[in-house]
Amino acid sequence: MGVNMVFPCNEIKKIAWDVLQNFDHALILREDDPLLPAILGVYEVQGIKNGAPTNMQKGPAFTTELATAYPECRLVVTKETMTVEGMIKIVYDLLKDKLNIAKITFTSGVNGAVQEYGKEDHRMGQKEKDRCPLCGIMLNADGTCPKCGYKKRSS
Ligand SMILES: [Zn+2]
Numbered sequence: 001m002g003v004n005m006v007f008p009c010n011e012i013k014k015i016a017w018d019v020l021q022n023f024d025h026a027l028i029l030r031e032d033d034p035l036l037p038a039i040l041g042v043y044e045v046q047g048i049k050n051g052a053p054t055n056m057q058k059g060p061a062f063t064t065e066l067a068t069a070y071p072e073c074r075l076v077v078t079k080e081t082m083t084v085e086g087m088i089k090i091v092y093d094l095l096k097d098k099l100n101i102a103k104i105t106f107t108s109g110v111n112g113a114v115q116e117y118g119k120e121d122h123r124m125g126q127k128e129k130d131r132c133p134l135c136g137i138m139l140n141a142d143g144t145c146p147k148c149g150y151k152k153r154s155s
Contacts, residue, residue: 012099019094022059022069023087028076036077043073066090084113092117 029036043049051072058071067078067090080086084106092104092115103116130152131138132145139145143152 015098016095018059019062019098020059020091022062022071022076024059026069026074026076028078028082030081031077031079039075040073049073062094064090064093066093084108084111085115088113088115 027039029039040049049072059069061071062069066080066086067076069076078086078090080089087106087108088104091106092101095101096117101117103114105114106112130143132148132150134150135145135147137145137147139150139152144150
């Protein structure tokens, strides 16, 4: 599992790891998995549902629209079937407010997925800027409207 970010530094690693360690050696199950109640039952019986002394490496508990983490019993319950694409969605959702994410890469066995962020927004902004404010059509490369002759003022 790997997460690539724009500015790799220790602080970013720490922020990402805080969240990601919830998935490290954790059991990841879909919320409607028939195993889920059985597993919680076993944890209950063994008295480790709310934590075990050996479980030293805990991430913060989180609940998003896509997943809920129970760090005390090393369990993550997801809304969707766990795929590399789904994993990227969950991780992006968790980290997007904390980090400026450009790209997330996930690999799991032979499966891999890459998702890039931010490029589309940039393209959209660029497009808006290069439209004629009078006709709404795209300006020429030299910033002139091919219909009405409006010329973009250089700022
Ligand atoms: Zn025009």
